[in-house]
Amino acid sequence: MPIQPDLEWHQHLAEGRFMLCADAATGVPFYPPRAIVPGKGSEDVVWIPASGRGTVYSSTTVYKRLPETNYNVALVDLAEGPRMMSRIEGIDPADVVIGMAVTARIEWPEGGDPFVVFVPAEGAE
Amino acid sequence: MTDFPRGRTAIVGAGTFGTGRAPGYSASDLAGIATARALAEAGLTLADVDGLFFCHGTDTLGGLSFAQYLGIQPKVTDNNRTGGSAFQTMVENAAYLLDAGAIDCALIAYGSNQASAAGKLVNTVQPNPYESPYRPMTPLTSYALAAQRYLHQYGARREQLGEVALAARAWAQLNPEAYARDPLSMDDYLGARPINDPFGKYDCCLVTDGGAAIVMTRTDRARDLKARPVRVLGAAAETSHREIMCMPDLTTTAARESGRRAYARAGISAADVDVVMVYDAFTINTVLFLEDLGFCPKGEGARFVEGGAIAPGGRLAVNTNGGGLSCTHPGMYGLFALIEAVRQLRGECGDRQVADAQVALAHGNGGVLSSQATVILAR
Structure with missing residues (x-):
C-alpha cells in the first residue's frame, strides 16, 4: 500500500519523531510528504529520520497590531536537502538572519496538530 | 518555430x-x-x-x-x-x-x-497543512520571503524596491482610470507601516x-x-511550483522559460519590445520579471529601476497604467496588463502614451511566483 502522507507525518510528530519522505530506491528525501516520488512517480516511498539540522534560506517578520505580537516566518534548508516553511523561535524575529544555523524541535499546541519549528543551533556563530 | x-x-x-x-x-x-x-x-x-x-x-x-x-x-x-x-x-x-x-x-x-x-484581498485557495501552522499571510508572506532572499543575495536595498512603487504611481497619475493617484515620495514609501519585511504598505498591490x-x-x-x-505574435507559459517552499530558487522565476519560448515564437527579443506590462502584485515582482524576461541581467534588476528608469520619461516604459500597485488589482490582474498593452499599441493612452509603440509584452503571474505566462503583441 502507498503511504498515507498527511496522516503518517502527523503520527510521527505526535510520537516525537521528525521524519521525511524519501525515494526508497535512492534514499533521496523530499518535502512536503507525498504518496509518490515527485518527478519520478514511484510508489516506493519510505520515511527516514531528519537530523533536525538546518540553515535559514529566507526569513521575514510578520508585523501585527497590538495586542498581537510580531512573529517570524522562515524557509529552512534542511541538512538532508529539502526546504520547508517554519518559524524560528527562542530569538527576537528581528534577529533572525539568512544563513543562520538552526535546530528543529516539535511543537504541539493544545487542541491542534504537532508541527516542526526551529531554534538557533547550539554553539552557532 | x-x-x-x-x-x-x-x-x-x-x-x-x-x-x-x-x-x-x-x-x-x-x-x-x-x-x-x-x-x-x-x-x-x-x-x-x-x-x-x-x-x-x-x-x-x-x-x-x-x-x-x-x-x-x-x-x-x-x-x-x-x-x-x-x-x-x-x-x-x-x-x-x-x-x-x-x-x-x-x-x-x-x-x-x-x-x-x-x-480585502479575497483568498480563494485551500490552506496548506505544511504552511498553515506558521501563520503566513497568504500570499503576501511568500512574496516577502522572495524579496528578502533577493535583497540578501544581490545586496539590493529597500529604496530600490521603492523605485518600483514610485514609478507605478507616477504612471498612475497620468491615467484617469487609475485608482491610486495621490503623489508618493520615497519618504512616504520608507516611512509606511511595515507589513512583512521588507515590505511596507506601498510594496503591496491595491485591493479594488x-x-x-x-x-x-x-x-x-x-x-x-x-x-x-x-496581433498575437507569441505566447508561452510555465509553472514551477505552488507553495513558496517548493520554489527552486526564490530569485529566479519560470518567467525565464515562458519568456524565452514566447520570444522564440514571436521571433523577437527583449530589445524589440517598446512597452512592458508585468504583473506587479508586489514591488519585487517587477524587479524579478524585468530580469527573467531579459530586460537586464539576473541580479541587476534593482539597479536597473533606479533613478526613475521605468517611470514616465525613463529608459523603459513599464506598467504604464500604474499596474497592480497603483492602477487596479481586483484579485487577478493579468487581464489588465494585456488590456493596457493593447491600448498602448492602438495609441489610445493620452498623457501616458508611449510614442510609436509597435511591440508590447504583457506578462502574467499566478500563485506565489508559481505560474508564469508571457504574451507578445504587435500592432
Missing part, C-alpha cells in the same frame, strides 16, 4: 469597467459590462462568441456561470484557474483553437467585486473591484472589424 500561429490571431476588442470601487455590482456584472464594451469596440455581438475563457475569483464553476449570465452556449468553455497568469494562458490557448478553426471568436473575461464585498474583457479572432477576419487589430 512552427508551434505557434504567429500573428495569425488578433485582439480586436478590449473593455474594462468598475476598476476602483464598484458597489452594487457582482463579479459577473463587472465582467459582463466589460464584455459588452469589448464586443462593441470590435463591432461584434454575443452571438459571435463561440469560445469562452473565464476565471471567477470565488466560483470554481465560474465559466459555466458566466456563459449562463451572457446567455450563450460556447463550444469551448475554459475555466482556467492558474491564478493571475490565467489570462495570458487563455490568449495562448485561444490562439491555437482559433487558428485550428475549432472556434471563430474567443472572449476572455474576468470580474471581481472583492473590495466592495469583502474589503474591476471587470475586464478582450475579444480575439483570426487576423484575416479582424481586418474587416471596427477596431484596429492587435
Whole structure:
C-alpha cells in the first residue's frame, strides 16, 4: 500500500519523531510528504529520520497590531536537502538572519496538530 | 518555430469597467459590462462568441456561470484557474483553437467585486497543512520571503524596491482610470507601516473591484472589424511550483522559460519590445520579471529601476497604467496588463502614451511566483 502522507507525518510528530519522505530506491528525501516520488512517480516511498539540522534560506517578520505580537516566518534548508516553511523561535524575529544555523524541535499546541519549528543551533556563530 | 500561429490571431476588442470601487455590482456584472464594451469596440455581438475563457475569483464553476449570465452556449468553455497568469494562458490557448478553426471568436473575461464585498484581498485557495501552522499571510508572506532572499543575495536595498512603487504611481497619475493617484515620495514609501519585511504598505498591490474583457479572432477576419487589430505574435507559459517552499530558487522565476519560448515564437527579443506590462502584485515582482524576461541581467534588476528608469520619461516604459500597485488589482490582474498593452499599441493612452509603440509584452503571474505566462503583441 502507498503511504498515507498527511496522516503518517502527523503520527510521527505526535510520537516525537521528525521524519521525511524519501525515494526508497535512492534514499533521496523530499518535502512536503507525498504518496509518490515527485518527478519520478514511484510508489516506493519510505520515511527516514531528519537530523533536525538546518540553515535559514529566507526569513521575514510578520508585523501585527497590538495586542498581537510580531512573529517570524522562515524557509529552512534542511541538512538532508529539502526546504520547508517554519518559524524560528527562542530569538527576537528581528534577529533572525539568512544563513543562520538552526535546530528543529516539535511543537504541539493544545487542541491542534504537532508541527516542526526551529531554534538557533547550539554553539552557532 | 512552427508551434505557434504567429500573428495569425488578433485582439480586436478590449473593455474594462468598475476598476476602483464598484458597489452594487457582482463579479459577473463587472465582467459582463466589460464584455459588452469589448464586443462593441470590435463591432461584434454575443452571438459571435463561440469560445469562452473565464476565471471567477470565488466560483470554481465560474465559466459555466458566466456563459449562463451572457446567455450563450460556447463550444469551448475554459475555466482556467492558474491564478493571475490565467489570462495570458487563455490568449495562448485561444490562439491555437482559433487558428485550428475549432472556434471563430474567443472572449476572455474576468470580474471581481472583492473590495466592495469583502474589503480585502479575497483568498480563494485551500490552506496548506505544511504552511498553515506558521501563520503566513497568504500570499503576501511568500512574496516577502522572495524579496528578502533577493535583497540578501544581490545586496539590493529597500529604496530600490521603492523605485518600483514610485514609478507605478507616477504612471498612475497620468491615467484617469487609475485608482491610486495621490503623489508618493520615497519618504512616504520608507516611512509606511511595515507589513512583512521588507515590505511596507506601498510594496503591496491595491485591493479594488474591476471587470475586464478582450475579444480575439483570426487576423484575416479582424481586418474587416471596427477596431484596429492587435496581433498575437507569441505566447508561452510555465509553472514551477505552488507553495513558496517548493520554489527552486526564490530569485529566479519560470518567467525565464515562458519568456524565452514566447520570444522564440514571436521571433523577437527583449530589445524589440517598446512597452512592458508585468504583473506587479508586489514591488519585487517587477524587479524579478524585468530580469527573467531579459530586460537586464539576473541580479541587476534593482539597479536597473533606479533613478526613475521605468517611470514616465525613463529608459523603459513599464506598467504604464500604474499596474497592480497603483492602477487596479481586483484579485487577478493579468487581464489588465494585456488590456493596457493593447491600448498602448492602438495609441489610445493620452498623457501616458508611449510614442510609436509597435511591440508590447504583457506578462502574467499566478500563485506565489508559481505560474508564469508571457504574451507578445504587435500592432
